[in-house]
Amino acid sequence: MNSGLLHTMQALASSLPLRALAPGELLFEAGEPGVSIFCVISGSVELRWSADGFEQFGPGEVVGVGALVSDQHRRHGTARALEATELIEMGREQFLFAVQETPLFAIELMANLERRMRGLDH
16 A cells, blocks of 8 residues: 555545445446546455456555556456445546646656556566
8 A cells, every 4th residue: 555645645535526336346347448547545446457367456556547648548457346445536637637736646656556567577
């Protein structure tokens, strides 16, 4: 868990709607257009891209960041809540506003991505 990123996301939550998922509820499916990222506030989400390839995301982690990179992004995996989960859904405009208002958010998000990539290399 990244407590700095979680703290920033909780501060942003006051201006963005929360999305609640029940255990097992689908967040998005592989192949769908991706237009937003999801910041986990509580609970956990599994992102599965193959039979044995998956990641789990908990509080302070961000799911679906590819949507920020390309206007034509398609989801690479299927994301599902593992338990009761609350997330902030953030489109590109909200993300850019968050970075403008809280530049540390972008640095925390990049650090989070770097840790994920290091974990996938092992």
